[in-house]
Amino acid sequence: MNRRQALLLAPFGAAALAGAGFWTVLGRMKAGRFDPHDVPSQLIGRPMPEFTLPAQEPGQGFGSADIAAMRRPVLLNFFASWCVPCVIEHPELMALSRAGVPIWGIAYKDTVAAASGFVARHGNPYARIARDAPGQVAIDWGVYGVPESYLIDAEGTVRWRMAGPLTPAVVSEQLQPLLRTLA
Numbered sequence: 001m002n003r004r005q006a007l008l009l010a011p012f013g014a015a016a017l018a019g020a021g022f023w024t025v026l027g028r029m030k031a032g033r034f035d036p037h038d039v040p041s042q043l044i045g046r047p048m049p050e051f052t053l054p055a056q057e058p059g060q061g062f063g064s065a066d067i068a069a070m071r072r073p074v075l076l077n078f079f080a081s082w083c084v085p086c087v088i089e090h091p092e093l094m095a096l097s098r099a100g101v102p103i104w105g106i107a108y109k110d111t112v113a114a115a116s117g118f119v120a121r122h123g124n125p126y127a128r129i130a131r132d133a134p135g136q137v138a139i140d141w142g143v144y145g146v147p148e149s150y151l152i153d154a155e156g157t158v159r160w161r162m163a164g165p166l167t168p169a170v171v172s173e174q175l176q177p178l179l180r181t182l183a
Contacts, residue, residue: 050064050065056107056129075175076103076104078105078146089166094122104126104127108143115129145164153182
């Protein structure tokens with residue numbers, strides 16, 4: 001086959017690959033195994049990435065070593081004042097905090113004043129808040145949008161991730177059963 005023939009057949013190859021992908025998605029949808037919002041995390045089952053961040057408010061920032069030193073499960077939540085879904089999930093975070101779940105927050109690409117105002121308006125579910133103004137730590141965690149939450153076990157291993165707001169269904173069907181197994 002010469003170069004010209006290969007170039008003429010390339011669109012057919014691309015169409016065949018696209019068709020195979022489409023057929024796979026349809027099969028998963030039919031079987032109930034396709035969630036277009038589910039983006040798997042490479043961190044699940046692995047130690048959390050190492051990081052250190054400055055404090056949101058005057059005080060002590062935190063990092064991966066501080067979370068590991070807790071020696072109990074911690075929910076790490078990336079949030080921002082400009083994030084509408086963060087407002088939607090905030091009542092769930094408050095309820096989890098009242099139930100004794102340690103939640104540590106990272107203000108993602110936000111100003112100190114705006115993030116502080118957000119917490120003052122909606123309540124503070126966080127045991128500690130750090131800020132990731134440049135967003136580098138979020139990149140290391142694989143965050144592609146806020147809110148995003150990670151459950152880290154007592155050994156410092158990432159056990160669960162939720163991309164998007166925590167809803168009552170997600171908390172009751174996914175997070176709480178996992179917390180019970182890790183307790």
